[in-house]
Amino acid sequence: MLRHILSVLFVIVLVLSAVPLPAHAGNSAVIFMYHRFGEGDFPTTSIKIAQFEAHLEELKSGGYQVMALADIIKALRDGQELPDKAVAITIDDAYLSVYEKAWPRFKALGFPFTLFVATDPVDRGIRGYMSWDQIRELQRGGAGIGSQTASHLHMASSSVLANRRDLDKSNERFKKELGAKPAFIAYPYGEASDRVIELVRSTGFKAGLGQHSGVAAKTPNLYYLPRFALNEAYGDMKRFRLAANALALNVVDVTPSDPFIDAGDDNPPAFGFTLNGDEALTKSLSQLSCFGSHEGKLDVSRLEGEGGQTRIEIRMQKVLPRGRTRINCTLPAKDGRWYWFGRQFFKR
Numbered sequence: 001m002l003r004h005i006l007s008v009l010f011v012i013v014l015v016l017s018a019v020p021l022p023a024h025a026g027n028s029a030v031i032f033m034y035h036r037f038g039e040g041d042f043p044t045t046s047i048k049i050a051q052f053e054a055h056l057e058e059l060k061s062g063g064y065q066v067m068a069l070a071d072i073i074k075a076l077r078d079g080q081e082l083p084d085k086a087v088a089i090t091i092d093d094a095y096l097s098v099y100e101k102a103w104p105r106f107k108a109l110g111f112p113f114t115l116f117v118a119t120d121p122v123d124r125g126i127r128g129y130m131s132w133d134q135i136r137e138l139q140r141g142g143a144g145i146g147s148q149t150a151s152h153l154h155m156a157s158s159s160v161l162a163n164r165r166d167l168d169k170s171n172e173r174f175k176k177e178l179g180a181k182p183a184f185i186a187y188p189y190g191e192a193s194d195r196v197i198e199l200v201r202s203t204g205f206k207a208g209l210g211q212h213s214g215v216a217a218k219t220p221n222l223y224y225l226p227r228f229a230l231n232e233a234y235g236d237m238k239r240f241r242l243a244a245n246a247l248a249l250n251v252v253d254v255t256p257s258d259p260f261i262d263a264g265d266d267n268p269p270a271f272g273f274t275l276n277g278d279e280a281l282t283k284s285l286s287q288l289s290c291f292g293s294h295e296g297k298l299d300v301s302r303l304e305g306e307g308g309q310t311r312i313e314i315r316m317q318k319v320l321p322r323g324r325t326r327i328n329c330t331l332p333a334k335d336g337r338w339y340w341f342g343r344q345f346f347k348r
Contacts, residue, residue: 028217028248029072029086031209033186033227035093037101043232045093049101051235058237059087060109064244068112069144069184073207073225076218087244089113090209090227092148092186094122094130103138114144116186116209118152119173132177139178146184147174147205156191156260156346160199167203184209190227191324191346193260197223212326214342217248224259226342247333249341250276253311261320261347268316271327271343275310281331281339290314290329294321300329320347 032055036046047055059066065083072088075081089106091098094117106113115138121129139145149155150170155163171181183206187196190211200208200223207222214226228243251273261267275281290298295318303311314327324346331339 026082026084026086026247027250028215029067029076029082029088030244030246031069031072031088031090031216031225031227032243033209033211033229034089034091034098034102035231036095037097039095039097045231046097047230047235048232051230051232052102053105054237055230055235055240056105056109056111058240058244059111062241062244066111069114069146072216073184073222076216077206077222079218085245090116090146090186092116093118093152094135096128096130096134099130099134099138103141103143107141112142112144114146114184116146116148116184117174118148118150118188119170119177120151123173136178144184145174145178145182146186146209147171147182148186148188152188154189154191155187155196156189156193157348160195163196163199164203167199171203183207187211189324190344191259192224193346194258195260197221210344212342212344213243213328213340215246215248215340217250219252242338243340245337246340247337249281249329249331249339251312251341252276254343259343259345261345263348267319267347269320269345270313271316272311272313273341275312284331285310285312288312288329288331290327292316292318293324293326294318298327320345322347 034047036042037052038049039046064085064087066087066089069088069090072082072086089111091113094115098115117135122132135145147170149166151166153162153166174181185200185205186209192208192210197208207225209225209227211229212226213228216225253274255272256269261269285302288300290300292298295316299315301313303313324344327343329341333339
C-alpha cells in the first residue's frame with residue numbers, strides 16, 4: 001500500500017512539474033529603443049533586417065508581454081503590477097525606414113510601439129524622414145507618438161530659455177498636425193539634467209526617457225527612464241535576450257540626483273543608491289558588480305542602514321571625461337536572468 005501511495009505521489013509531482021508556471025507579476029519593464037531599420041550606411045543607429053526579424057520572433061515566442069509604453073508608464077506611476085517579462089518598443093527620430101520596414105512587421109504581429117519625433121526635420125521634408133501624413137497614419141494605426149523637441153537640440157547643455165522655446169515650438173506643431181501634444185519625451189542623445197527634467201515636468205510631460213541601459217521600475221521619478229539601445233553592433237540575439245529578460249533593481253535615494261556634471265562639481269561624483277525592500281535580494285549582494293564606461297570594474301561598498309535597507313556606494317578612481325559616461329550595475333538572478341540598474345552622466 002505504501003509503495004502504491006508513493007508511486008501515485010511521484011506521478012502527481014511529474015505532472016505538476018510539467019505544467020508551465022504562471023507569469024509572475026513584477027514591478028518593472030524593459031524598454032527597447034530603435035532608430036533606423038535596414039539602413040546599412042548608418043550602422044550605429046540602424047538594425048539589420050535579419051536582426052530585427054530575429055528580435056520580433058523572440059518577442060513573439062519567448063513568453064514576453066509586449067505592451068504599449070503608455071500602459072507601462074501608467075502601471076509604474078500608479079503602483080500597479082506588471083506581468084513578468086513586460087516589454088515596450090520605442091523608436092527615435094521618425095526615419096522613413098520606420099514606416100517602410102518596421103511598421104508593416106509590427107502590424108502583422110500586433111505589437112504596439114511609440115515613435116518619438118523631432119518636428120523640424122519633418123516640417124522641412126528632409127530626405128529620409130517620415131512626413132506628417134505618414135506619422136498620422138501610424139497614429140491612426142495605434143502607434144504612440146512622443147516628442148524629441150523641435151530641433152533635436154542637446155537639452156543638457158542648452159539654456160532653459162532655448163529648451164523652453166524648442167519645446168513650445170514642437171508642442172504647437174504636434175497640436176496642429178496630430179491634435180494634441182505628446183505625453184512623453186525622449187531626450188535627444190539620451191542626456192538630461194535636473195534643470196531639464198524640471199522644465200519637462202513643468203511643461204506637462206508625464207515621463208521622460210534616456211538612452212542608458214537598465215530596466216524601468218516603480219519609482220517616484222519617471223523622468224529619466226532607461227532604455228536598451230539596439231543597433232547593428234548591439235543587436236545580436238545573446239544581448240537581446242539578456243536585456244529582454246532583465247529585472248529591475250528597486251533603488252531609491254540615488255546620488256548625485258543630477259546626471260549633469262558641470263564645472264565645479266565633484267568629479268568623479270560620489271555615486272550611490274539604496275536598495276528598497278527585497279530581503280532575499282539583499283542577501284545576495286556580494287555578487288553585485290558595477291562597471292563604468294570610462295574605467296571598467298568599479299569598487300562597490302555595502303552599508304547597512306536603518307530599517308534593514310542597504311546602501312550601495314560606488315567609488316570611481318578616474319574623473320569622468322567630457323561627454324557621456326555610463327555606469328551599469330548587475331546582479332545574477334534565477335533562471336539565467338540578471339538584475340540591472342543603469343545610470344548615465346554627462347560632463348560638459
